[in-house]
Amino acid sequence: MDVADLKVFEAVARHGSMNKAATELHTVQSNVTARIRSLEREVGIALFNRNVRGVSLTPAGHRMLPYAARLAKLVAEAKLAAMDEGSPNGTLALGTLETTAALRLSPFLSQFARRYSQVRLSLTTGTSCSLTADVAECRLDGAFVAGPVDHPDLYCETIFHEELVLVTPRTMRSIESLRSVKELKTIVYRLGCSYRVRLESLLSDMGIVTATPLEFGSLDAIVACVAAGIGITLLPRGVVSSAAEQDLVTIHTIAPDKAHVETLFIRRQDAYVSSAMQAFVEVARSGNGALMAAA
Structure with a gap:
């Protein structure tokens, strides 16, 4: 062999x-x-x-x-x-949650591209479950996923902190009103999404029975379906704040133990950390600091 x-x-x-x-x-x-x-x-x-x-x-x-x-x-x-000499170069195959890509990545990805133009960066989206498997099985060099992650082969570093909120049609002005909805539908990503798991746990704790979830592959589709009154979802506040300001949806604060979630950057423990990977993580850390300062 x-x-x-x-x-x-x-x-x-x-x-x-x-x-x-x-x-x-x-x-x-x-x-x-x-x-x-x-x-x-x-x-x-x-x-x-x-x-x-x-x-x-x-x-x-x-x-x-x-x-x-x-x-x-x-x-x-x-x-x-x-060959890893001089300025960072080569390829980086990374993954991310779609919500992280929409909310967090644009500023420091553009900064990284300007500063390290010799690095060929590719970015794919997926669920926390699928991205974790891709990194563990060496299909990706690293990924942004929702914590916690407990995998013996992976190194994890917290990069972002998110607040999750319950997102409902604008006509639902209180969480309690959900109890009166028959066959309440949830609008979620496919299986493996950590936000989906948290939503199911939240509704279960409230004693709310839901119908079969509607699965979508894009953030825009999920928000649009909630705005149309089809169902509810759970997403980071920053992702849906604009829609709420336009009175397209209503967002509801939930208990801190359910709302707080860390976005981790993961990579294999035994992988060679190239100069390109080191540079990317440094830019991600500095970008997070800038975002927190601006918040």
Whole structure:
């Protein structure tokens, strides 16, 4: 088993297709197929289920995938460490909550881009659950997630503090009025969103039974649905303050133990901390200080 075989394995697993993996790796499908078969013979068990639409990981393949990703990341980090001289450069693959991107990131991302133009920064959004998994499994170099995070392989640093508020249609002027709503709907992100979990806990503590949640993938869609009177949600105050000022929605303060949430920046404990990563975290810290001073 060598790193090249594991790189092929990881690409096939990610794409679910021998052909797409071959395109990414700039080779032919027959070469990819041969490498996967050779790897399966070496480990002594099938790693993929084959079907007419492509391939999918077997249980053994699922168990092996994190190790392949970590080895590929280790090789890339070895090269990065050797070349990490002078001004910060290279690539940074980062993730963030959509609410954090909307509320916090723009000022210091633009500052970082101006100051460190040689760093190629990519940013993807997701839930706290999915982003944590992506960092732990080496698909991302780091991510902003909602705390707390308890993972033995991850380093966590608090960057922002948020106040969550209950967001309802503008006609609902008190939290108590929610009790009279039959089949109350919640408007939330997909499973894995920590704000969704907190909302469910809050309503459960109030003895409020809700209907099946409506899931959306964007912040704008969630706020628009609440404004239209479809349901309620839980979001950082800063994200919805403008909509509340326009009397599109009503925001309700909740108990501090439910409202306070830390936004953490996470990365793997064992990862090489490049000069680009160090520079990014420093800008994030200074940007947080500036935001707090302006608040």
